[in-house]
Amino acid sequence: MSEEQKQGLSYKARRRWSLALLLIGLPLYIVAVVTIVNWLDRPPIWLELLVYVGLGIVWALPFKFVFKGVGQADPDQSQD
Numbered sequence: 001m002s003e004e005q006k007q008g009l010s011y012k013a014r015r016r017w018s019l020a021l022l023l024i025g026l027p028l029y030i031v032a033v034v035t036i037v038n039w040l041d042r043p044p045i046w047l048e049l050l051v052y053v054g055l056g057i058v059w060a061l062p063f064k065f066v067f068k069g070v071g072q073a074d075p076d077q078s079q080d
Contacts, residue, residue: 009066011074017066029059 009017033055037048060067069075 011069014066014068015070018063018070021063021066026059 033052037051042048043051
């Protein structure tokens with residue numbers, strides 16, 4: 001089994017997925033969360049803030065493996 005098969009997604013694939021998640025997935029998630037919170041009776045401002053902060057953190061947890069190391073240099077690129 002090659003090293004690339006062991007690590008899962010390649011660096012370039014992780015960069016593409018992270019970009020898609022940030023440009024498409026995050027705005028859709030924000031619209032969905034705001035819509036759902038607006039359907040509820042208006043909670044106290046501190047509770048609403050807590051909900052938004054909590055959901056703002058929770059959305060990224062399933063995608064942590066995609067974002068990990070994306071800001072670093074490409075490890076597959078040769079060192080010249």
